[in-house]
Amino acid sequence: MLPLIYHPIYSDFPLPEGHRYPLQKYRLLFERLQALALPVAFCQPTTAQREIIDAVHDPAYVSQLLEGSLPLVKMRRIGFPWSESLIKRSLTSLGGTTLTVDQALRTGLAIHLTGGYHHAHYDFGSGFCLFNDLMIAARHALTQPGIETVMIVDCDVHHGDGTAALASSHPDIVTFSVHCEKNFPSRKPASTLDLPLPIGTQDSDYLDAFLPLLDLALAQHRPDMVIYDAGVDVHTDDALGYLSLTTEGIFQRDAGVLSRCAAHQIPVAAVIGGGYHDTHEQLIPLHEQLIQAAITHFPDFSASLEAS
Incomplete structure (x- = not known):
């Protein structure tokens, strides 16, 4: 069974x-996957502990967010009004990605039905x-036995600027961002590997x-784990994307990542990851491609891991 991590x-x-x-795409995706009766197992996370957040972020910033005292100009940069439920949701989603x-x-493969907060x-x-x-x-992965190098493969249409900056002093974390070159953010700190693509790029x-660049990256860095941000804002109809992938193109991208990782065990x-549309229901078939690609490759993936 493929583990899917979700919380209402x-x-x-x-x-x-x-x-x-x-906001509603997470609930809608969960309901869609339940209705399909796929070979998946849903897991519910708990909130992340403060110490794992402080290990990555400025403790003063974390305290201001948790207490609701972050200056309004900084909350506006985030793009959300502060609320206790926003903080609880954010801590739960952090717990969800570590549970993933x-x-x-x-099991070899797990998917979080949110996540990808790379800015x-x-x-x-x-x-x-x-x-x-x-x-x-x-x-967190690097604290686990046998994990010495982690590669973050970020295929959200927006550059993973926060991840690149945070990982710059961590040679055991390889960052690979594939993004639209003329899109948010305006300042793009260097990832370990960046692939900026022009507006309108198709499948x-x-x-x-x-x-091919992913093949080279896996061969060069030989990661013990991959964290994959499968943003669907690369789709041609995305409100904030500017690339032009089709639904089938997103499936081929996801299948390409998962099959290569499976081949390397x-x-x-x-x-x-991201995906933006005024009608939230329109995003569900796009995010579903990741789960369908995972199920396609999951049996062989499990068998290869058990044999190793």
């Missing part, structure tokens, strides 16, 4: 009318990201550029 709180915090964040790591190490920096948040769950999960050009902790 992911779609349960107050936002102003007309806010761009697709634990489940992936147990959060050491002492400030940005772009709907309070805390950087990818970096926190990578640091074939995207896959031809990305998958690398466990994968995946998060669904």
Whole structure:
């Protein structure tokens, strides 16, 4: 069974009318996957502990967020109004991504039905990201037996600027960002490996550029675990994306990542990442591609890990 990590709180915090964040997509995706009766097992996370957050972020920033005393200008940069439920939701999603790591190490592959908060920096948040769950999960993975190098493969359409900055002093965390070159954020600190793509890039050009480079990255860095941000804001209809992948192109991207990791016997902790549409239901078939790709490759992945 494929572990899927989810909590109802992911779609349960107050936002102003007309806010761009697709809050209900997490609930809708969960309900869709339940209805499909797939070979999956749902796991519910608990909130992350303060010490794992302080190990990545400025403790003063963390305290201000938790207490609701972060200056308004910094909350505006994040893009959410502060609320106790926002904080509880954020801490639970952090716990969810670390649980995804634990489940992936147990089974070979696990997926978090939120996550990918890659714009959060050491002492400030940005772009709907309070805390950087990818970096926190990578640091958590490195505490586990046999994990000496973690690669974060970030295929969200937006550059993983917070992750790149936070990981710059950690040679055991390899960052690989594939993104639209003319999109948020304006300042893009160097990842270990960056693949900026022009506006309007379509399926074939995207896959031809990305998958061979992924092959080289896996061969060069030989990670013991991959954390995969499978953002669907690369889709041609995305409100904030500017790339032009089709639904099938997203499936081929996800299948390409998972099949390569399976071939190298690398466990994968995946998060669904970004995706923006005024009608939240339109995002569900796109995020579903990751789960369908995972199920396609999961039996062989499990067998290869058990044989190793």
